[in-house]
Amino acid sequence: MSVSLSGLVSGIDVQSLVTQLSAAYQRPITLLQNQEQSYQTTLSAWGTVQSALSTLQTAVSSLQAVTQVNNRTVTLSNSAAVSASVASDAPLASYSLSNIVLAQSENLYSQDFASATNSTVGTGTLQIQVGSGTATAVTIDNSNNTLNGIAAAINNAKAGVSAAVVYDGTGYRLTLTGSNTGAANAFTVGVSGATGSLASLAYSSGTGASGLTESQGASNAQVTINGLPITSASNTVSGAIPGVTLNLLQASGSSTLQVGNDSATFVTSVQAFASAYNTAMSALNAVSAYGGSASSGASGGSGPLIGNAAIQGLRTQLMSLISGQAQGTVSGSAYTSLGSVGLNLATDGTLQLDTNLLSSALSDNYQQVTGLFGQVGTPSNASVGFVSTTTDTQPGTYAVNIVSDATQASLTAASAVPSGGLSSAENLTISSGSTSVTVSLASGSTIDAVVATINATLSQKGLSAITALNNNGILELQTSAYGSAEAFSVVSDQAATSGGTGIGTTRLSAAGTDVVGSVNGQIASGSGQTLTVTGPGAALGLKVNVSGQATGSLGSVTVSQGVYQQMNAVLTQALNTTTGFVAAATSGLNNTITGINQQITQLQSSASAQTALLEQQFAAMQVQVAQLQSVGQYLSAFYNTSSGSSVG
Template sequence: MGLTSVGIGSGMDISGIVTALVNAESAGKTARFDVTEGKLNAQISGIGTLKSTMSEFKDKLATLAKAETFASQKVSTSSKEYLSATVDKDAVSGSYLIKVEQLAQSQKKGTAVAADATSAVGEGTLTIGVGTGTPFNINVSDTDSLTSIMDKINGSASNTDVTATIVSGELGPQLVLGSKKTGEDNLISVTAVNTGAGTGLSDVFTMSELTPAKNAIAHIDGVKVVSQTNEMKTAITGVSLTLTAADLAKTTTVSVTKDTGKTKSAIEDFVKSYNSMMTSINDLTGYNAETKKSGVMQGDALPRSIQSQVRSILSSSFSTSSGSDSLASFGIKTTREGLLEIDAKKLTESIDTRGADITSLFTTENTGLATKMSEMLDSYVKTGGIIDSRDTSLDEQVSRIQDSRVALNLRMASYSERLYKQYNAMDSVVASLNSQSSNLTARLNSLPGLVRKS
């Protein structure tokens, strides 16, 4: 690049001059790039905020679109000692008096007592089954003991119904089989077939019952209910009981009531999320007089369009079992600022007395508030939706600016190189002229009779 600092011939700061000229040429363009890119990044951030708050609001709507949010029940028990209970949407409000007579129990059977758990018991085949399940076979070699047979039973891929263990009592060890299923329908069967000499295997596997199988028995409002397990899921419509202890002399009261708190909480979450979304849109598009700053999306038609559509849906009337209703009918009103507020007393009364109407308003398929609002929001926030398209467009604009920066840097590098060549060429000419001047001055000074200036 030649001379790049103070010019030898001219005494000029060539590097400083070139830098100043290059900066003067590029500064305006770089500043415009910075301003434009800053605005685009702010808009990208705003789009992200908008999508996030809309998605959160849409999630709250998903809860309000479910009928069980409004028709849900809750259950309580007078005591947790004998049973627990859960309910689903089909449960009917009421009280039930329950006495637990007997818990379900699985059967256990034991082999004959062996001399010890590690001695061979005889060669053959064991066929083991539980209730109506598919039996499985265990091949016993002439070296197998109770311990190894136990391992084969527990390790069999075909065994899903029994567990085997060895219990060493006062008379000696026994192999004990226990059913994994409770109830009188799940009895254990064992058939031993000898294939070697003697009858050792069949003699040992002469099974005796150690623990009988039992069904669970409960009395619900005087009605006897029998179950193979301690789970009674169909005894009371919509109520599942889990029996934990038995005492026929003790009564547990199970009470099923409407869960109005769940409905109210879902509506409160909906209002809170709506207000948060609308506040975010206002912040993105408005002007703050205190800070004297405009929102990053001020003048953008997208957020204003969303805001307008949401308000239009909320102010609509919806068909219910009692006719045409609006949110205001149930104590959910719009403020002057365009936000929602709840009249808690009116909402509670509406949930208690007009449950079917408020359910219809929110949950009716295709025409309910939650469904219509969700569909509208989904067109914006779904993958590949309107907001994603806007975000992609902004990203592309930022990318083009970055490409322009690269192109500008290349042009400025070429411009800088050209300037250095020009100034260095000038410096060489000045250096040559200075040299000639010095030589001429020296020769003139050497002429006879010339009087030098001091």
């Protein structure tokens, strides 16, 4: 009898069976992975939308403060005679500049000496006094009594003059130059305890005892502006023209100066906005269009966000802001929409910008045109200037009413300075905050000399915000700024007699006042000349500047709401990380993708376990089959042996 089990397993490919069964377990995993890829494509499209909208919001923000950035430009007919810089609050105007005289510092020089290093000049003490300031003592001894040594000692003393040694072809001379220009910065050099030739370095203007020679006197700069003579201690003239700083360059020069609107810079900002808008609109078109390209993240020839209601709604809002009527424009204005200044929509929703038309409109009415882009206020009264708004300010026209105007801190001496000058030396102590400055006035000083000395000293000592004036021969002091924050006091060491400044030994105090008024009938807070609406209402946050001394009704301010405010609100809502539809969409997709990945992980784990179990079972089967084959071989051999024995 013959038994064989090999036929039971000879046709089984165990590895093939395991591979096929494992592939069957993998099919639902592959389906989930394909779903995840689709969601990832959609998520990427939302990322493109978010990036494009964020870039657009950044570009739009450049239009936010069109009145707060420096939107002024200054042009000069003769830039060799004068240069200028301009601030954003400079009024639009033309000025004639002529009769330029440059400020000079005092220059002195000594007699000739044979050597700068070997010749001994002498010893003693130099007393250097600039203007009415405190004299600085410079000690000259055996360690520094050469020309070079004396120059170094003066420079190290930082007395307000600089020293140098020059060779004139025959000998060496010490030169002294004032550190600052202006008549008030003339200096004297006194000498005490002198030996040798040190006494020859003395200098006092108008005396015959001077050893040093003046090669150039200290003098103020001068310029005539629209026929009015202006003086300045330096060649930089500030305050003469509101918002303009002049730098005088050429003596006897002249020039016309024109303050205008910086239209070119604004056009550049609008171009950047239009470019960012077109990039954002193109991105929205690509991700939502039918028949989109693969490069836009499209799947099957269409954008991954095709038919998305939020995207379509956003496109409609953005295009409406471009094509719609602006809010809060001035009645009767020719510029009430972006289309009127050269921005129009193409058929695909992108912008077409006519820069020539925009520039022309800016030249015609800069204020109204910029109001189409940012929140701008247009006052009807020249005494009222628009400063700024906040997000609380609504577009509209608001009446301005002033109860009292702002004032400077100001005080006037009790009597005039004598025409022949002060009868004796006098010291004034002027204090503001924690700073006190003592001004020393020389006997014989006229009112103009008193004013010049006070202003020079205050400027040097850090109280330049207080200015001395000649009020028909009477000394007047006042602050340059307005408001209750401006305050100072002054006291003299001399009685208020007819021979002095008229200030007296009783301390006099002065303080400014803030503007008081209302806008749109709403409560407003004054700070200097600035009035800010703080009471509830449509004008909340509006800030204006009130100049002059007019009170009562000062016309109105029309606040426009440009494309910045409206578009920024739309973009902020869309991009809000908590409530925005972009965040909601991306959050939902990320949650879905996370869930799919969890399912894939679970299925992969289950498939691995099932595959491992099959391999175990097939391995066990192989062992059993091998055992059966072994038993079969034994039985076969046994029966074959038994059969052979019985035959024998």
